[in-house]
Amino acid sequence: MPSPLLILFRALAAALFHECLTSHAMSLELREIHKHFGPVRANDGITLTVEAGTLHGLLGENGAGKSTLMKVLSGFHSADSGEIVLDGKRIELASPDDAIAAGIGMLHQDPLVFLPFTVIDNFVLGSPGSWLLDRRQATDELAGLCERYGFNFDPDIPARLLTVGERQQLEIIRLLWLGARVLILDEPTTGISADQRAKLFATLKALAAEGMSVIFVSHKLEEVADLCQRVTVMTRGKVVGDAELPTPPERLVEMMFGQVLDTHERDDVPLGDSNLKFDSVRTASGLLSEEPISLDVKSGEVVGIAGMEGSGQDTFLRLCCGMRTPTKGTVSIAGNDLTDQHYREFLDAEVKFLPAGRLEEGLIEGLTVTEHFVLTDRDTNFVIDWDAARKRSEHLVDQYSIKGTEASTAESLSGGNQQRLLLAMLPAKLKVLLMEHPTRGLDIESADWVWEQLLARREDGTSIVFASADLDELLRYSDRILVFFSGRIIGELEAAATNVDEIGLLIGGRKAGAEGIPT
Amino acid sequence: MTRTRMTTVLLPILVVLGSMAVLLLLAGTNPWDPVRTIVEGSIGWPPFEGGSGRKVGDTFMLWVPIALASAGLIVTFNAGMWNIGIEGQIIMGAIAAAFVAREVSVSRPLLILLAILAGAAGGMLWGLLVGVLRTAGGVNEIFGGLGLDFVALSITTYLIIGPWARSGVASTSGTNPFPDDALLPSLGGSKLSPLAIAIAVVALLGVWMLFRGTLYGLKLKAVGRNRPSSFLMGIPTNRYLLGSFMICGALAGLAGTSQAIGFHHKLIPAISGNFGFLAILVVLLARFQPVWVAPISFFFAMIAVGSPGLSLRLDLHGSLGGVLQGVLVLSAMLGLGWAAYLARRRATAAAESSNE
Numbered sequence: 001m002p003s004p005l006l007i008l009f010r011a012l013a014a015a016l017f018h019e020c021l022t023s024h025a026m027s028l029e030l031r032e033i034h035k036h037f038g039p040v041r042a043n044d045g046i047t048l049t050v051e052a053g054t055l056h057g058l059l060g061e062n063g064a065g066k067s068t069l070m071k072v073l074s075g076f077h078s079a080d081s082g083e084i085v086l087d088g089k090r091i092e093l094a095s096p097d098d099a100i101a102a103g104i105g106m107l108h109q110d111p112l113v114f115l116p117f118t119v120i121d122n123f124v125l126g127s128p129g130s131w132l133l134d135r136r137q138a139t140d141e142l143a144g145l146c147e148r149y150g151f152n153f154d155p156d157i158p159a160r161l162l163t164v165g166e167r168q169q170l171e172i173i174r175l176l177w178l179g180a181r182v183l184i185l186d187e188p189t190t191g192i193s194a195d196q197r198a199k200l201f202a203t204l205k206a207l208a209a210e211g212m213s214v215i216f217v218s219h220k221l222e223e224v225a226d227l228c229q230r231v232t233v234m235t236r237g238k239v240v241g242d243a244e245l246p247t248p249p250e251r252l253v254e255m256m257f258g259q260v261l262d263t264h265e266r267d268d269v270p271l272g273d274s275n276l277k278f279d280s281v282r283t284a285s286g287l288l289s290e291e292p293i294s295l296d297v298k299s300g301e302v303v304g305i306a307g308m309e310g311s312g313q314d315t316f317l318r319l320c321c322g323m324r325t326p327t328k329g330t331v332s333i334a335g336n337d338l339t340d341q342h343y344r345e346f347l348d349a350e351v352k353f354l355p356a357g358r359l360e361e362g363l364i365e366g367l368t369v370t371e372h373f374v375l376t377d378r379d380t381n382f383v384i385d386w387d388a389a390r391k392r393s394e395h396l397v398d399q400y401s402i403k404g405t406e407a408s409t410a411e412s413l414s415g416g417n418q419q420r421l422l423l424a425m426l427p428a429k430l431k432v433l434l435m436e437h438p439t440r441g442l443d444i445e446s447a448d449w450v451w452e453q454l455l456a457r458r459e460d461g462t463s464i465v466f467a468s469a470d471l472d473e474l475l476r477y478s479d480r481i482l483v484f485f486s487g488r489i490i491g492e493l494e495a496a497a498t499n500v501d502e503i504g505l506l507i508g509g510r511k512a513g514a515e516g517i518p519t
Numbered sequence: 520m521t522r523t524r525m526t527t528v529l530l531p532i533l534v535v536l537g538s539m540a541v542l543l544l545l546a547g548t549n550p551w552d553p554v555r556t557i558v559e560g561s562i563g564w565p566p567f568e569g570g571s572g573r574k575v576g577d578t579f580m581l582w583v584p585i586a587l588a589s590a591g592l593i594v595t596f597n598a599g600m601w602n603i604g605i606e607g608q609i610i611m612g613a614i615a616a617a618f619v620a621r622e623v624s625v626s627r628p629l630l631i632l633l634a635i636l637a638g639a640a641g642g643m644l645w646g647l648l649v650g651v652l653r654t655a656g657g658v659n660e661i662f663g664g665l666g667l668d669f670v671a672l673s674i675t676t677y678l679i680i681g682p683w684a685r686s687g688v689a690s691t692s693g694t695n696p697f698p699d700d701a702l703l704p705s706l707g708g709s710k711l712s713p714l715a716i717a718i719a720v721v722a723l724l725g726v727w728m729l730f731r732g733t734l735y736g737l738k739l740k741a742v743g744r745n746r747p748s749s750f751l752m753g754i755p756t757n758r759y760l761l762g763s764f765m766i767c768g769a770l771a772g773l774a775g776t777s778q779a780i781g782f783h784h785k786l787i788p789a790i791s792g793n794f795g796f797l798a799i800l801v802v803l804l805a806r807f808q809p810v811w812v813a814p815i816s817f818f819f820a821m822i823a824v825g826s827p828g829l830s831l832r833l834d835l836h837g838s839l840g841g842v843l844q845g846v847l848v849l850s851a852m853l854g855l856g857w858a859a860y861l862a863r864r865r866a867t868a869a870a871e872s873s874n875e
């Protein structure tokens with residue numbers, strides 16, 4: 001039996017807490033923020049004002065300095081010079097701890113969730129104080145917040161069972177619970193489903209209506225246009241423009257790139273013979289074990305793979321390249337049965353796989369660009385001719401517009417340039433190219449460039465199979481789209497005859513009633 | 520680049536020597552005395568002129584196994600492997616060479632050639648075993664190697680007190696000396712064997728070439744830095760890991776051979792002289808650079824030969840040499856950590872600047 005005093009105390013605490021949530025909106029000002037990394041001016045005199053209760057977009061391509069600015073604002077980096085003013089008061093942020101104490105909460109691109117911990121443990125982990133931990137009270141407060149924002153968590157399950165979107169939700173209410181009044185979201189829509197994105201946006205709008213200041217960092221125009229009331233555009237460490245929304249998207253694109261980009265319409269390439277064929281393929285257990293997969297990918301064809309992360313796409317792609325061996329069925333490449341062969345034999349059969357982790361499963365940290373080319377050039381002799389290798393490398397760096405030099409290490413390149421390097425390393429002749437998230441984290445220009453390169457390969461009869469979370473990308477570049485759900489292929493669609501809504505429904509596990517779906 | 524490398528290698532050594540000097544001053548000893556004693560006790564004073572040819576020969580003949588083992592470890596370190604099993608590989612090399620020296624009777628040049636080949640093969644097989652345990656059995660190479668070290672040590676002891684025991688007495692002091700025909704030819708009066716030194720020099724040059732100019736070396740490095748990426752590039756990663764263990768094992772086996780038929784002239788339980796472990800420290804101090812392995816190995820060889828003189832000449836304990844080694848290595852590790860920290864900071868700054 002809780003004592004009356006405890007009940008009174010809890011009621012008081014809850015009231016105070018509620019007070020905190022609903023009052024005291026904060027306006028935020030950044031004045032002349034400079035942050036240099038060596039010779040590079042990541043932030044070069046940024047001045048920015050975020051009014052209380054607004055959704056403020058921060059737009060810019062990769063490398064514009066958005067993340068640095070937000071890291072300064074969240075206490076992760078300290079600025080070389082400049083002021084942060086919160087409600088007219090200048091504040092000093094030496095660590096993320098200071099920032100959250102001042103009411104600034106940051107939701108990182110990859111939610112900072114400890115996967116083996118339970119939801120409730122994650123929730124209380126960042127709370128101030130280190131000794132007294134009242135899980136029951138925290139559970140109540142978590143439940144209260146969930147109800148308020150329409151989230152739904154079982155506090156006792158491990159966080160690894162949550163989807164990326166749910167981890168974000170957990171992180172948002174954790175920050176609110178800690179008293180955040182300014183919420184920063186860094187590219188929050190990467191890797192979450194359309195449903196979850198809609199929910200996220202609704203939540204952010206509700207928060208802003210309550211007086212919360214939300215800074216939404218993105219390189220996706222449509223999202224900023226959908227969500228925000230004001231937008232600031234950054235390029236190369238500087239603010240290049242401000243606008244009230246809505247505003248014509250062309251204007252934003254012009255601010256970001258200085259010109260309006262064409263959207264590339266793809267030309268169709270006549271499809272040829274079978275390059276990749278699955279005949280009743282299935283695995284022994286887990287994903288892709290329930291329904292056998294039969295599939296025929298023709299030369300020159302582009303097949304997009306949609307689905308929530310972890311629905312079996314990984315397994316499927318690894319079955320395509322011999323990194324997994326099926327227990328039943330056959331896998332053929334250009335008519336040759338390679339079912340029980342391994343990755344090396346698939347590689348010899350001109351099948352190449354580029355996984356999502358560019359630095360983890362693609363490039364090698366510490367090796368230079370030239371060394372990467374030497375490793376992947378089939379004509380390299382046992383004794384390396386470094387002069388020739390450097391010349392070739394310089395040529396490729398030029399040809400693929402890699403920002404860096406032949407002597408740059410892989411990890412010193414930005415994400416887009418790492419992707420360019422990976423493409424430059426591909427063998428000239430390929431039957432099948434498998435990719436995960438070919439343009440994840442790239443700015444529009446780089447993404448367009450990547451697809452230009454990929455589509456050009458169709459002319460030589462290469463089939464492209466790619467997984468992506470970006471529905472526009474899937475629709476724009478695929479001939480055919482396979483939708484994975486819960487470890488099986490739930491739909492196979494002609495890209496030209498479908499739309500975002502249909503794919504979105506399928507990704508969520510609902511089959512559209514209208515069209516017959518061949519499975 | 521080379522300048523930073525120079526400072527990261529030399530700085531810890533200078534710092535240690537400096538602090539040792541201060542310590543000795545505090546203890547009331549002229550810091551120059553032990554230095555001179557060690558130099559005098561190993562290569563003589565003035566270097567290579569005074570002193571005995573025997574000690575000079577000993578110093579060079581201890582340099583050989585340390586340098587060979589270090590050369591081998593550069594290979595496994597580059598492949599991302601901690602080959603703690605190198606002690607066992609040295610011992611197995613010594614045992615294989617001892618077998619040839621004891622049991623085979625052919626003409627002298629052929630006998631020596633056979634002993635050298637057998638020594639390399641013995642170490643190579645023992646190294647391969649660590650590699651197979653790692654790649655096929657999933658046994659971490661540190662534990663597998665350590666286990667095999669003990670096995671190798673037990674085999675030596677068994678041979679010395681068992682089948683190869685000295686006639687009449689079973690003693691752990693070693694086997695009978697090998698026949699003269701099986702010993703490495705040496706320069707008059709000392710153990711100094713030009714052949715052994717040539718082998719060590721060739722090994723160091725070979726390893727330098729391997730990582731400087733060959734595709735094999737680059738692939739080893741790639742495997743060591745990122746196995747999934749290397750695999751996806753089509754490099755048979757397991758084969759390369761095994762290859763690194765075989766190369767290292769063979770060089771360690773040669774080190775053991777030099778110990779057996781070049782220095783001790785018999786098989787003793789402590790045939791490895793712990794030079795495998797010492798070589799790990801040498802390689803760390805040398806920042807994996809073969810060029811630096813040569814002088815640093817020589818420095819350690821001098822300490823090994825010269826430090827017993829400390830207690831005789833000065834009133835210092837002979838273990839001072841060991842203390843010197845230990846402190847050196849610790850500070851080298853600190854230096855390595857510091858260098859890595861700086862490199863990481865530079866890399867972060869560079870990445871931030873290109874990302875942002």
